[in-house]
Amino acid sequence: MERIRHWLLPVLLTALQLAYWPGRALREDDPAVGAVQSAAALAAAAALTAGLAVRRRRPVAAALTVEAVLLACLPLPQDATLVHALGVLIALYSVAVRCPGRTVAVVGPVLALCEAGRSVLVLDSGTEAAGEAVVNCVLFLTVVGLGRSRRRWLAGRRSAARELARAESERARAALTERERLARELHDVSAHHLTSVVVTADAALRLGDRKPELTAQALEFAADTGRETTAALHRLVALMRTSAADEESPLGERVAELSAGFARLGLRPGVHVAPEAAPLTGPTAEAAFAIVREALTNALRYAPGSTVRIHVLSKAADGTVDVTVEDDGAAGGVPGGVPAARQRLGGGRGTVGMRERATALGGTFTAGPRTDGAGWAVHAHLPGATRAQRQRAVGHRALRGLDLSDGAVALAVATLPVFAVVVEEPTAAALACGPAVAHALPLLWRRRAPWAVLCAVLATAWLAPLGLAFGLLSPDVALCLATAGAVAECVAVYAVGAFAGPARGTWPVMAVAAAGLCLSFLALAVADGMTQLEEDGGVGLLLFLNVIVGAAFLPPMAAFWGLGAAVRSRRERVRAWEDHALTATVWSAVAEAHEERRRIAVELRGQVLRHADAVVARAEAGDLSGVAAEARAGLAAMRELLAALREVTAPGDTEAARAATTERKTSPQGALT
Structure with a gap:
């Protein structure tokens, strides 16, 4: 499946190119298409397909390969690389997703310069070449912005996956760690005590005929040690009563x-x-x-x-x-x-x-x-606080959280109006840069404050009407700024849908953005002198045009808002699943550790404590043989429990521990050896 994902897009791109040229030309019997050109087109298609196929593993090599293929195709007709040119954008997107920002900052300009050189060699007019270079820059910036956003998303998912894996590892070790800790406690607190009682009682029984005083000493020692063991085990059981919820x-x-x-x-x-x-x-x-x-x-x-x-x-x-x-x-x-x-x-x-x-x-x-x-x-x-958190705290508050994708999107949106002005009136390009940059600059903070960014974008949309009203801009330049600048409103609407909150609270943004654009275009029309048509019902005409233009703006705004809301919904579903998985894993670790304590506490109360109390009772009754038997039985029960804890090899397998304990209880070999 992964290999199919690598090859599917390059093969589809190549098939479209070959179907368009030389396929269409051959079907039309174009005499300009010869065998040499067809062979060159096939070779270029194969090289480009192979280059794009490694874009996930070696994105920089893929991007340079695609650009080299396009440069090698310069002797071919322009139609021979019409679809192949999309390969540069695809490769650049892979570079933006999979490479650090420094690499993107180098590869992007290199590709832009190569594309500019191709434009100069292919196009006859220098103006057309400059215009195509500007368009390519805008496209490259947009692709880089999308790629960096995707990289940020993937980085967040990898971080969540690492956190979940760490929690899974902790969960897997939780019960095992608890078993090891409790095993140490049981061994330190009780095993030495009960062993000393068994050894002392057996020695007194063997030497009782020759040294009768040993019997009284052994009984006193057994009573004291039994009380100490009982007290220690009661303390341990009390410590194991912490509920899972308390953690x-x-x-x-x-x-x-x-x-x-x-x-x-x-x-x-x-x-x-x-x-x-x-x-x-x-x-x-x-x-x-x-x-x-x-x-x-x-x-x-x-x-x-x-x-x-x-x-x-x-x-x-x-x-x-x-x-x-x-x-x-x-x-x-x-x-x-x-x-x-x-x-x-x-x-x-x-x-x-x-x-x-x-x-x-x-x-x-x-x-x-x-x-x-x-x-x-x-x-x-x-x-x-982790080092990453401390690093995030460094820097100016207004610039915190910004990255290359934010700057790329804002620069691309600012370039579009300038390019439109260059096409319409090249001499006014410098004058158009200020309003275009001011209009797109708020988009840098579209993730942090989407509503405020939308308001700022709608407010700066009035710069074109104001420039026209004060005679700073010509009507054509102002119209280009307003029309091409509407992309900023679309990006801001998308940001509201994606980052401002649930869809039920952000849907009015469609009407707000459409109304804001209508008002700015109405102001532009007023500044252009349309109000002089009062004798023809100019005010009514303006209102009618406002409604028509607003209705025309509403569908694209709805589309951008819907796209943002869909992206937000998907993002929330993914993060909710990650949070649920992490919470469930952490709670499972807590519950498993608690289960180990509860199970061992039950075993202690049911087996070892009963024998320890019996040791004290037998000692107080003067029954040294009974003391030895009860101490031996308690020690056997303790060793069974310790053996069950140590024999479980799968971390967190409390059921296996319980089964091992049960098997030892029912097995005739479960006695003390």
């Missing part, structure tokens, strides 16, 4: 809710979220929240009962976020707690995860003991 909430609300949850677990957090940072959402806010959550988890594990200060600041200028979490060290006495050395069983993965989140956004992260007292401090600096 789309503002940063300030989420941090406040998180700190309240940790306060119920024994910490004493103090939260300060700056007003600029409170409403933040998106990747930066998500990273800041994750760092706060991980820092509080570490404080709860290593310094239970401590006071924790959380500061989240943001700079409105660039959107950066600074996160600081400090604790004052482990509490001296925590009811039901364990010694500090026992609290520090983590593997240091939490700090690594926080650093990875910060560096993934281009930020910085530091963690270590506080220099101003006891405790631990975590600080992260997360950038907000």
